[in-house]
Amino acid sequence: MGRKYNYLTKSKVASGLQCHKKLWFDVHEPLKREKAIFYGGNRFGNQVIKHYSKKELNILDLTGDFIKPVEKTTQAINSNKIDIIFEAAFEFSNTQVRTDVLIKQKDGWTLLEAKSSTKLKPEHIDDISIQSYVVRQSLNKFGQKLKKVKLIHINTKFILKKIGDYEGLINDGNDLTERLNENEIPNNIEELLPLTNKDSICPKISVGSHCNKPYSCDYFERCDSTSNQKQITPFTILPYIGKSKDLTDYMAAKKTSDLQKVPTNFFRDRKDYAPGYHQIIQTAHKKNQPWINPNLKNVLKDFEFPMYFMDFETIGQVVPIIKGTTPYYPLPFQWSVHKWPTKDKPVDSGKSFLQFDDQDIERKFIETLIKAVGDKGTIFAHNAKGTEIKILEKLKEKDNCKDLASQINNIIKRVEDSAIIAKHNFYSPLMNGDWGIKSIVKAIPGCTINYEEEGNISGGTDAQLAWFINTDPNETKDRKEKQKKLLLEYCSKDTLAIYYLIKYLMEL
Ligand code: SF4
Numbered sequence: 001m002g003r004k005y006n007y008l009t010k011s012k013v014a015s016g017l018q019c020h021k022k023l024w025f026d027v028h029e030p031l032k033r034e035k036a037i038f039y040g041g042n043r044f045g046n047q048v049i050k051h052y053s054k055k056e057l058n059i060l061d062l063t064g065d066f067i068k069p070v071e072k073t074t075q076a077i078n079s080n081k082i083d084i085i086f087e088a089a090f091e092f093s094n095t096q097v098r099t100d101v102l103i104k105q106k107d108g109w110t111l112l113e114a115k116s117s118t119k120l121k122p123e124h125i126d127d128i129s130i131q132s133y134v135v136r137q138s139l140n141k142f143g144q145k146l147k148k149v150k151l152i153h154i155n156t157k158f159i160l161k162k163i164g165d166y167e168g169l170i171n172d173g174n175d176l177t178e179r180l181n182e183n184e185i186p187n188n189i190e191e192l193l194p195l196t197n198k199d200s201i202c203p204k205i206s207v208g209s210h211c212n213k214p215y216s217c218d219y220f221e222r223c224d225s226t227s228n229q230k231q232i233t234p235f236t237i238l239p240y241i242g243k244s245k246d247l248t249d250y251m252a253a254k255k256t257s258d259l260q261k262v263p264t265n266f267f268r269d270r271k272d273y274a275p276g277y278h279q280i281i282q283t284a285h286k287k288n289q290p291w292i293n294p295n296l297k298n299v300l301k302d303f304e305f306p307m308y309f310m311d312f313e314t315i316g317q318v319v320p321i322i323k324g325t326t327p328y329y330p331l332p333f334q335w336s337v338h339k340w341p342t343k344d345k346p347v348d349s350g351k352s353f354l355q356f357d358d359q360d361i362e363r364k365f366i367e368t369l370i371k372a373v374g375d376k377g378t379i380f381a382h383n384a385k386g387t388e389i390k391i392l393e394k395l396k397e398k399d400n401c402k403d404l405a406s407q408i409n410n411i412i413k414r415v416e417d418s419a420i421i422a423k424h425n426f427y428s429p430l431m432n433g434d435w436g437i438k439s440i441v442k443a444i445p446g447c448t449i450n451y452e453e454e455g456n457i458s459g460g461t462d463a464q465l466a467w468f469i470n471t472d473p474n475e476t477k478d479r480k481e482k483q484k485k486l487l488l489e490y491c492s493k494d495t496l497a498i499y500y501l502i503k504y505l506m507e508l
Helices: 010-018 019-028 037-053 069-079 121-141 186-197 247-255 275-286 295-302 361-373 390-395 402-414 418-425 437-443 461-468 477-507
Strands: 060-062 086-090 095-105 108-114 146-154 170-175 305-316 332-339 350-355 377-382 415-417
Touching: 010 121, 010 186, 019 186, 037 086, 037 095, 037 108, 037 170, 060 069, 069 086, 069 402, 086 437, 095 121, 095 146, 108 121, 121 146, 121 186, 121 402, 170 418, 295 477, 305 361, 305 390, 305 461, 305 477, 332 361, 332 390, 332 477, 350 361, 350 477, 361 377, 361 390, 361 402, 361 415, 377 418, 377 477, 390 415, 402 415, 415 418, 418 437, 418 477, 437 477, 461 477
Parallel strands: 060 086, 108 146, 305 377, 377 415
Antiparallel strands: 086 095, 095 108, 146 170, 305 332, 332 350
């Protein structure tokens, strides 16, 4: 399909309300990226359709129909024979919206908008106001009324008890009719529409706190013009303050984006980081030299061989397919472990576990892991507190894993968080303000691990996408196999990277 100009959609208006430049990119240079979040949303959308299709109503389902959907919707509404429309399409003021569920009532229509989130969020009000404005104006043209607007979201308390039974997954109790704000929408459309013109010029807008609110912007790397000026390291790399409003406003007022121009009174300490870590970053970039904690040797002396390097991947299924789980329960589906037996021996070639929809996945996950890490030696995991420890603590409580609690406790006791070790002891300007393992490997001399190869899985969200692909009955076997292979490579790359980090620190 060719690019459409002079034309807005709900998501484009939402982009424009966040940042004009984001809208411009959406129209003129969009990023085509498959995302796990879309798979999750679609699965929830399918359940929404099933839920409202139960009653014996006359239904028009326009899901996935892009051939004259506005005409088909208009016809259905004017026919007076259709009771419910899925993915109805409306157009008003060059703005098209698709509505999830539209139900005919005695005195008008009810619009229901589905979000695969767990509750009503402030940004939903703006988002749904765009829908309701366009639908209301269109219905008015046909002499009909929009009477009610509701949000559908996920019931977090839902637990899958029987495969395929999703009774109770949907919460449609949020009536937004009185909370919407349609007054500004005509002005917003008028203001944003010129940006969709074929010849419009990309607005000059710098990155700042708006890039993450209300949504994290996909164009950040492309747009961060300061990072393209090689002679300047941008202040935005400073963890926790680089994108804060106070600092971005200050730097904008000073008309600079140079890290070296950030006054120290903005710097903050933070648990898990070395004291004065913002200053450490600024100085390392100024001198173009790494920083190493003089006390490093003392920190490392308590770690024991054999050493293990461990990483988990988890998934929030959205629509659970594993019995006993809730929509956003972090289901562990993959682990990777590398073992370094002694200082004078090489690291092994690694072990792994990978399952997608096995109903006994957690039991198999932990049983195999217990074998892989043995019962002694330090286990390193990067950001272990955020994932690995949490998962192990949860598994201990699960009915089908409780009998393994003492072995799980033994693993937990041996885990050391390599991210915290690095944050307290090492920083290189090559890490650009980030202690993620993918940034750290760039700073380790001789480390050949590269996450940036084309087509690779390069992060946790890609791994989640691979889980969705592998549990989708409509995906091809070839695509599933390819994703499986990439997942195994990716997770093993992470554990090997942790090994390189620890080895490097030990040799310093
Ligand atoms: S990264 Fe920020 S400035 Fe750039 S388009 Fe996105 S929101 Fe706008």
